[in-house]
Amino acid sequence: MTTLFPLAEAFRTHWLPVDGGHRLFVAEYGRPDGVPVVVLHGGPGSGGSPRLAGLFDPARFRVIVPDQRGAGRSEPAGATLANTTAELLGDIDLICAVLGVGRCFVAGGSWGATLGILHAAQRPAQVRGLLLRNPFLARAEDLAWFFGGARQRHPEAWQRWAALGAPEAEGAMLPWLADVFARLDARQAGPWVQAWQRWECALAGVPAGTLGDAEVAALFRRYRLQLHYFTQCCFVPPDAVLDAADQLVAARLPMRVVQGLADDVCPPAATRLLAARLPAGACRWVEGVGHDPFAPAMVAASMAAWAELSGE
Known part of the structure; x- marks a missing residue:
C-alpha cells in the first residue's frame, strides 16, 4: 500500500494516572485482540494522533497511541515537573502493564524514535521489532x-x-x-x-x-x-541513543529505519551514523521528503519497511 489505512475511531481510550500529578491519555485503534504496536509520538510534546495508527492494518493490529507527559490530551498540558526521559520510559512500561500488552512492536518518528530505541534497549525481551522514522539521536x-x-x-x-x-x-x-x-x-x-x-x-x-x-x-x-x-x-548521556542501538543489534532485535533525505530537523547525516551500526538493508532512504510522516513517498516507504518487519 502507498496510502494510510482509513481513519477510524479509537475502540478504547484510557486516562492513566502516573507520578508527579500527571494523567496520560492513551488511545487504542484497530483490533482489540490484534498484534500490539505501541506508537510513540515526536516532540518532545507534540502529542499523538489517529493518523499515526494509519500505517497499520486495523484488521491485524492493536495500535496503542499514548500522549506523553505534558503532551496532547495528557494533563496537565505542557507540565515540566516530573517530566524526564526516564519517566517517559517508565510510562511505556506502565502502559504495557496496565493494558496487558506482552511482546509488542514499537514504532516512532523523530523523538518517538529516540524513545523507541531507548525503551527497546531496556526491555529487549518485550519488543518484537522497531519501526523508526527520521530518528533523533539527541546529541x-x-x-x-x-x-x-x-x-x-x-x-x-x-x-x-x-x-x-x-x-x-x-x-x-x-x-x-x-x-x-x-x-x-x-x-x-x-x-x-x-x-x-x-x-x-x-x-x-x-x-x-x-x-x-x-x-x-x-x-x-x-x-x-x-x-x-x-x-x-x-536527560540522556552523550551518544546514549547510538549506544542503545548497538545493544539492540547485539540482541538481534529486528529494526527498520526510514529517513527522508530532505529533512533538516533530523538530517540524514545523523541517521547514516545509526545506519552504519545496523545490519545492511535496515534503512530506506526517501528522496525529496523532509520530516513529514504523511508525505506520500514517506508513507509508501514506511509501509514497505513495516511489511518487512512484521511479515505482512
Missing part, C-alpha cells in the same frame, strides 16, 4: 544544528529569529531562547512562537500555516516543554 550536535546551525540553509526563516535578537554564535541560541521563554507568558509569546513554527516548518520541508490564538497557546506550551528537554540534553 549536542543535533541540538546545535536545529538551534541556529541550519541558518545558512534557511536564511529567510532565520530572519524571523534575527529580528527578535537571536544570537548567531555557536551554541548561544538555545540558552537565549530558554531564557526568553522562561520570561514570556502566552499573551506575549506570539512573535517567538511564530518564528519558531516558521523555522521548524522550513527545516521540515512542510508549509507553515497561519496561527490563531489557540494554536499559539498550544505551541507555546509545546515549545516550553521542548526547551525543558533540550536544555538538559534530553
